[in-house]
Amino acid sequence: MRLTDDDFSLFGLPRRQAQQRAEIDARWKALQAQVHPDKFAAEGASAQRLAMQWALRVNEAHQRLRDPLRRAAYLCELQGAPIQANENTRMPASFLMEQMEWRESLDDAANLAAVQALDGEVAVREKALLDEAGRLLDEAGDAPAAAERVRALMFIAKFRSDIDKRLEALEEQDL
Structure with missing residues (x-):
């Protein structure tokens, strides 16, 4: 795992809009168990800071992936079509x-x-x-x-x- 991985790679999911919420949540729990800062308490402040960064990254990815609208917007962005909601307000x-x-x-x-x-x-x-x-x-x-x-x-x-x-x-x- 790298902090720069996209959310889907981080969670080991295919880059698709169609996802099961239970699967996203299960993978989030498993990742949180791996990166929770308390798990690194004995390894010092530096390891805990890194774990905190990972935990934050995992939580942000979870928030994006579990919400179908945010997930769709993220996929559009990954596929080269950013939403630009503030700049592009044209509607039919x-x-x-x-x-x-x-x-x-x-x-x-x-x-x-x-x-x-x-x-x-x-x-x-x-x-x-x-x-x-x-x-x-x-x-x-x-x-x-x-x-x-x-x-x-x-x-x-x-x-x-x-x-x-x-x-x-x-x-x-x-x-």
Whole structure:
């Protein structure tokens, strides 16, 4: 193992979007057992510092690999198609219209059931986009097209957090 290994190599996983969360978690636990700083206590401060760097690297890789959206973004980057979310905000007009309709629906939602219904609709769209990004990465080898889907998914993730806030507010009102 080298600190510079990509996350997939570090975890001994294929460079694919399709991964099993249980496998990622199991490999994370095994790696943590190997590099935990306490294991190197008898070897001095230098060995513990190095172990701390490894533990941090393993944790960062775990966070990236276990989240399907972050994993897709990372794969795009590894395949030469960085997401550039701040620089590249272009989206198809149809997607922007969909976003506007969802925002209006959220603003107009008068009760918990309406917000939950919208959340379900958005979740279906999110899953479809994530599946499409995975197909583009794993089967078609089209990282630039996958990067477009990932950028759209980032918009959706932000909107889902707005839905979550609205759900929390409505649930508090019902208490």
